[in-house]
Amino acid sequence: MLRIENLTKSFGPNVAVDAANVAVDKPAMIGIIGRSGAGKSTLLRMLNCLTDATSGRIVFEGQQISALKGADKRRWQSECAMIFQQFNLVPRLDVVSNVLHGTLNKRSTLATMFNLFPQEDIHRAIDILDRLGIAEHGPKRAEALSGGQQQRVAIARALMQDPKIILADEPIASLDPMNAQLVMQSLRAIHEEDGRMVVANLHTLDTARRYCDRVIGMRDGRIVFDGTPEQLTTGVARDIYGADDSFSEAATSTEIQTLDRPKTAQVVA
Template structure:
């Protein structure tokens, strides 16, 4: 369980996140919604410890996160994978190498300095790319891909961290509706099939209702709604997003990406080893693997 108790973050005189207390059980798919500036991104950055809380405590499975330093902090950021709106790939590296960078915190410093990856790590990367439907891009430079493809590469890289928790900060904000659907389908599949907790910031109400079993609404740095999608009433939406200049209710069409979810993809069975599954991807990627 992830627990936040009285967590706040101040930047000078501005309070971005204000005394947030939450408990998120393992395996939930949680959507955090709210207007720009509501504190959504700062909340996720504090959970990952890219930003330190000003007050309060963050704990995961009873262990303190908010006070970690050094190797313990790096290990937490390995276990708590972060997916960003702007992808954060290395454009001049090929897709396969970008994905394998997710293994850095599992490896020795010497291997990282020499950029030596094992056949098993290459196999893991190919499996992740195949799972996300983009194994054919493995040898392309990451900077040549479309935005939707780059976001799927970022998700594949996160999978190679073998995380216990995935945080996605506005993962579909810069994508068209079709690519937004593909990315959200991928996050849902990871949550449902791997049992990994996923917390994602979203602007769109329909996406949160479609994909998330729990919705947290933020306004002015505070949590003003926390419940199931069916409990997200007109009054709750008004608390989260406010009203128009004329006092009318906000139109949900403004926060829509017109997503209709697709059936979950079929994944390799647990009995399939990584090299066997990767060999099935070889024909598409053109990458030689060990026998």
């Protein structure tokens, strides 16, 4: 389904991603972990064609994504939705309008300028917000919402694109533990219920283990681990992060409930 082959990105003498190879045979929820500067965000940006690769290939369902230009590139970006840590919403616009911006690639310039959307799209946006437990906030300005609510609005905007892949770049890095769980539950439910591939850069090991089917570890631009959450031991984590025996996962935990809670969970309204 997705193949990343010897993918490399250099910025002058600095190599951000170094000959990355990944093969994904079916939709999965994949977590990418590693220290800041390990190359996680650059890898996601190349998948979405926001950054061009220096060398190597990205192939999705037989199409070479890394070679796309112009309209074909924009079409791919509508099929490969991106969620950012900073939400990237329009603060003074209402929530429903922000969600509807997920359809801009399919709208005419005139409709975009005057914020005109078909009634069916408006109803669909509200349905998606309802699914994520925030439909009651639809008329509010985005800036009036909490960080966790804004991130769920960003997820709703991504779903409006009806994408084949959702990429999430540190989606919970700026959230408190409760909102972090709500966002991760939402992404997990989207994967399970819709059968969509979700790839998320994460900064906590317990989150990767709890919500992901597969975990990829990056260090200095290279993939140094690719396995199941069960294989992500503390020793493996030390190697990924280049840490010594003093490394403690507890310092980065987002867990706020008992450790025996099931791995998968449904969206909490």
